[in-house]
Amino acid sequence: MKDFTKKYTEALEKQGAQAGKKSDAEVLARARAHFAEKLHGVDTPAPSPWRFLVPALSAAAAAAVVAFLAWPETPLSVTVRGQPGTTADFVLAQAGDEALDFSDGTEVLLRRDSQLRVTQVTAHGADVLLEKGAAHVAVVHRDKQTRWNFVAGPYRVAVVGTRFELRWNPETGGLEVEMDEGIVEVDGPGLSRQRVTTQQKLEAFSNPPRASLYLETPPALADATRQVTPPSVRVLPKERPAPAAAAPEKPRAQGPTWRYLAEKGDAQGAMQAADEAGFGWLTKSLPKADVLLLGDTARKARQPAYAREAWLQVRERFPGTRAATDAAIRLGDLAANVEHDDARAVKWFALAVKEAPNADTAPDAMGRWLDVLVRARKQGEAKQVAADYVKRFPNGAKVAEARELLQ
Amino acid sequence: MSQVSPKVAFAGSDERLLEALVARRPGAWLAFYDRFAPYVLSVLRKVLGADAELEDLVQEVFSRALEGVGRVRHADKLKPWLRSLTVFTARSLLKKRRWRRWLPFGGPAGGSDEDSLENSGLPALTTSDAVQERLVLKRVQVVLDRLPVDERLCFTLRHFEGLELTEVAQSVGVSLSTAKRRLWRAEEVFNELVKREPEIRGWLAEGRSFSS
Numbered sequence: 116m117k118d119f120t121k122k123y124t125e126a127l128e129k130q131g132a133q134a135g136k137k138s139d140a141e142v143l144a145r146a147r148a149h150f151a152e153k154l155h156g157v158d159t160p161a162p163s164p165w166r167f168l169v170p171a172l173s174a175a176a177a178a179a180v181v182a183f184l185a186w187p188e189t190p191l192s193v194t195v196r197g198q199p200g201t202t203a204d205f206v207l208a209q210a211g212d213e214a215l216d217f218s219d220g221t222e223v224l225l226r227r228d229s230q231l232r233v234t235q236v237t238a239h240g241a242d243v244l245l246e247k248g249a250a251h252v253a254v255v256h257r258d259k260q261t262r263w264n265f266v267a268g269p270y271r272v273a274v275v276g277t278r279f280e281l282r283w284n285p286e287t288g289g290l291e292v293e294m295d296e297g298i299v300e301v302d303g304p305g306l307s308r309q310r311v312t313t314q315q316k317l318e319a320f321s322n323p324p325r326a327s328l329y330l331e332t333p334p335a336l337a338d339a340t341r342q343v344t345p346p347s348v349r350v351l352p353k354e355r356p357a358p359a360a361a362a363p364e365k366p367r368a369q370g371p372t373w374r375y376l377a378e379k380g381d382a383q384g385a386m387q388a389a390d391e392a393g394f395g396w397l398t399k400s401l402p403k404a405d406v407l408l409l410g411d412t413a414r415k416a417r418q419p420a421y422a423r424e425a426w427l428q429v430r431e432r433f434p435g436t437r438a439a440t441d442a443a444i445r446l447g448d449l450a451a452n453v454e455h456d457d458a459r460a461v462k463w464f465a466l467a468v469k470e471a472p473n474a475d476t477a478p479d480a481m482g483r484w485l486d487v488l489v490r491a492r493k494q495g496e497a498k499q500v501a502a503d504y505v506k507r508f509p510n511g512a513k514v515a516e517a518r519e520l521l522q
Numbered sequence: 523m524s525q526v527s528p529k530v531a532f533a534g535s536d537e538r539l540l541e542a543l544v545a546r547r548p549g550a551w552l553a554f555y556d557r558f559a560p561y562v563l564s565v566l567r568k569v570l571g572a573d574a575e576l577e578d579l580v581q582e583v584f585s586r587a588l589e590g591v592g593r594v595r596h597a598d599k600l601k602p603w604l605r606s607l608t609v610f611t612a613r614s615l616l617k618k619r620r621w622r623r624w625l626p627f628g629g630p631a632g633g634s635d636e637d638s639l640e641n642s643g644l645p646a647l648t649t650s651d652a653v654q655e656r657l658v659l660k661r662v663q664v665v666l667d668r669l670p671v672d673e674r675l676c677f678t679l680r681h682f683e684g685l686e687l688t689e690v691a692q693s694v695g696v697s698l699s700t701a702k703r704r705l706w707r708a709e710e711v712f713n714e715l716v717k718r719e720p721e722i723r724g725w726l727a728e729g730r731s732f733s734s
Binding site: 120126127128129139142143145146147149151153154164189218219239264367431434502 | 548549551552555559560563567568571572574575576577578580581584585588655656658660662666681682684
């Protein structure tokens with residue numbers, strides 16, 4: 116029995132570390148980051164009930180309090196992932212990406228062939244110098260004192276709490292800041308506290324100083340933003356071609372993002388860009404709407420395996436959400452119309468209905484379910500689903516078809 | 523290539539940590555998390571198996587801890603208190619899932635798509651299920667899912683987490699005799715169900731069964 120317990124618990128832990136599953140470290144780091152967000156306002160000192168007592172209880176007690184108050188000034192720690200118990204002052208990513216984990220949950224993923232220095236670490240953030248290359252940054256906002264600075268050449272990117280990609284090419288003097296979410300402020304040649312917000316991309320060159328701000332947002336919003344943007348920054352709606360692309364100084368590593376290309380309708384180009392950025396990593400790190408879009412883009416680019424991977428990630432990462440149900444419907448559609456696996460399609464559609472019976476997705480999922488059953492000549496099951504459909508959605512788009520089937 | 527130096531982490535005692543938590547010192551809660559989160563995750567995994575919601579549950583346990591730490595008087599109670607919170611968080615999830623199963627269009631009862639697909643007779647999503655070890659894990663989960671929630675908690679805490687009976691009782695918030703009764707019933711049902719599970723039997727020594 117003890118043998119069983121030992122084997123079972125070991126197998127449980129092993130399964131947690133298998134490929135495709137989140138490792139314990141990942142699970143704990145992500146939960147820590149969320150927990151850190153919740154701490155905002157909680158971990159501030161409460162008013163002491165002793166504040167009205169005689170101020171000098173004893174010199175020893177005062178010394179203890181002073182020593183204790185030194186706690187908040189303990190700087191964050193930083194380690195290179197995969198090298199536990201270590202911290203990183205200088206990191207050069209030679210063979211592949213290198214991840215830096217800060218003790219507050221902040222993560223810096225240094226891309227291959229890039230190098231950075233952590234020049235200062237405080238209790239509330241750090242100063243990081245990106246000497247060359249690219250890094251993806253995910254800063255955890257803990258409180259109002261949170262301060263992070265990323266320096267690249269003459270530019271300084273001030274961060275409060277956000278996720279973004281930073282690229283710096285010292286040869287061309289080109290900087291690129293591409294936001295996933297949040298806000299940063301960039302100072303440097305031609306820029307003064309230039310704000311870059313969610314889904315915007317800033318391209319800047321130091322000599323001669325110039326900058327372009329790309330908005331991956333609807334034109335209406337782009338117009339609104341134009342009024343508050345300094346003259347040195349050109350605001351470009353996403354539909355317009357990026358003029359910086361023609362600039363000779365454009366760093367070689369730069370290129371339109373997969374999202375930009377996907378929204379332009381260039382599915383093949385978007386998939387190539389996603390592949391370069393790391394398709395798997397994108398599906399594991401992007402917000403759910405983006406992962407769904409990534410799957411749609413893969414499907415459009417006739418890459419069903421990638422589409423399937425993206426949608427399965429949505430279901431794994433966001434169970435119980437509307438996006439998970441949308442992903443189930445997409446997986447069903449993929450099985451029915453691309454993989455020609457009616458049995459699997461039926462099961463995905465059935466799951467979508469079961470998961471969200473009252474959502475506006477239910478009639479569509481049930482209609483598709485019915486279609487597949489009819490096509491597969493499963494009369495008995497089709498009649499059951501048709502009867503249920505008529506009963507639940509008397510005004511549904513498929514109701515006439517369902518009634519006909521029941522006659 | 524990287525230059526390295528030792529990691530800075532809170533190295534004080536639990537007493538010091540508890541004082542800091544009650545006084546709401548900045549950084550104390552993250553230090554508390556760093557110290558105990560691996561243990562919380564381990565307990566959750568023993569009770570629930572490889573569940574897709576472990577990350578959310580870890581977060582939930584510590585969120586609950588934020589509200590209740592004022593009730594902990596002694597540092598040596600910190601870990602048992604947190605274990606109890608963990609068990610009750612897992613219990614809420616199991617109860618919620620069980621309740622959903624009774625609803626005509628309730629959500630998936632299992633913790634992952636693969637589980638819910640399997641439980642509902644749907645095909646597995648991957649082919650790696652053939653691995654024997656994984657099969658046993660899955661079958662154990664199926665058997666555990668058939669135990670009443672409170673009995674399952676006693677069983678997993680006793681046999682998988684390895685707690686003493688008094689600790690089991692304390693963790694689930696019942697008297698020692700109630701814990702013993704639940705454990706005894708759980709062992710009986712588990713042993714009975716396992717007879718129909720050749721994969722699990724293969725892992726148990728011949729003729730052996732679970733008992734306290």
